[in-house]
Amino acid sequence: MKPFDSRLTWIAFAAALGASSLGTRPAQGASLPATDPDRGQTVVYRDTFGVPHLYADTVERGLYAMGYAQAEDRLDELLKNYLRAMGEMSAAFGETNLRDDAVARIWDHYGTARRNFHRIRPVVRRHLAAFVRGINDYLAAHPAAVPAWWGRRQVDVFMPIALSRHFMWGWPLGQAVADLRAVGLSPDFQVDLRSSNEWVVGPARTSIQAPILLIDPHLSWWGEQRFWECRIHAGRLHGSGFTIPGTPYVGLGHNDHVAWAMTTGGPDTADIYDLTLNP
Known part of the structure; x- marks a missing residue:
């Protein structure tokens, strides 16, 4: 096995199907269609809880x-997350989203992603x-599942970035x-307060003589930041x-060697400046 630095995680990225039908989800394996990268076979196995295991x-x-x-499980939520990040929610869901859209556009998450995409490592x-190809292939294979407010547009590589x-910006904002x-x-806009915790029980204090990590992000069961669970074994990328x-990747979880979490640690990551503008 390669050391941990070869086990890619969502954190590192952010800082820079059923039987014969993919529309069904029984607890057994299924091969993805031939549009999968490099024309190789990929198997998705869903356990009795519906959690996908990707091989x-x-x-x-x-x-x-x-x-x-992800598209099969949470298509509406996935696409809404992209609209939130790009500041386009009000176009689809009305003026109650104008304030959040304005904030997203001021910070220009999508434009920043486009301008800096070349700086990301080629492998990433x-x-x-x-x-993104997986998402778009699902959209193409299930047009009836695509919400009308999304239209016929495709997901591009800048949207996940x-x-x-957008997710990380909540803390400094x-x-x-x-x-x-x-x-x-x-200020005349609201910022959601965030809190969470994580803690570890040392091996000397557990009955199994191994450390136990609690991941407790304090996010709601419904809404903008509801997590999606999976297990993946793909080349050098292993995680659950x-x-x-x-x-993409696994944001909170474990692999063969280490478990990790994240929480609101409270670092000072923002400064305020009083500017005198020259019209």
């Missing part, structure tokens, strides 16, 4: 399957392309708002855990 001989094929399975760009940036309020200013619909 492939390359990372690209496994991430293709992850995109396809290939992974993104495979993941924009979504990752909330911190900036807190700094403004501390000096008597009250959770991610946000619309992003």
Whole structure:
């Protein structure tokens, strides 16, 4: 086995099917269609809880399957996450989303992703392309499942990056708002408060003589940041855990060697400036 640095995770990325029918989901394996990258076979096995187990001989094929399975499980949520990141929710769901759209467009998550895509390592760009291809192949194979508000557009490789940036931006934005309020200013937009925890029980304190990691992200069962669970064995990429619909890799979980979580640790990542503008 390769060491941990070969086990790719969503965190690293963000910082830079049934039997013969894919529409059914019994607890057994199924081969994905021939449009899968490199024309190889990828198997998706769903357990009795419906959790997909993805088996492939390359990372690209496994991430293709992850995109396809995410679309099968959470298509509306996945596509809404992309609209949130791009600041396009109000066009689909009305003016109550204008404020959030304005914030997303001010920070330009999608534009930043496009402009900086070339700076991402080539291997990660290939992974993104495979993941997005899986989503788009699901859209093409199940046109009746595609919501009308999405139209006939396709997912592109910049959308998962924009979504990752949108997710991470909540912390520094909330911190900036807190700094403004501390000096008597009250911004006219709301930022969701975030909290969570993670802790580890040492091996000497467990009956199995092994450490136990609790992953407790404090996110709701429904809504914008509801996690999606999977297990993947694809080339060098092995892992089991959770991610946000619309992003590849495993964000919280474990692999053969290590378990990981993330929480709101509270680092100071935002600064406020008072600018005098020259019209």
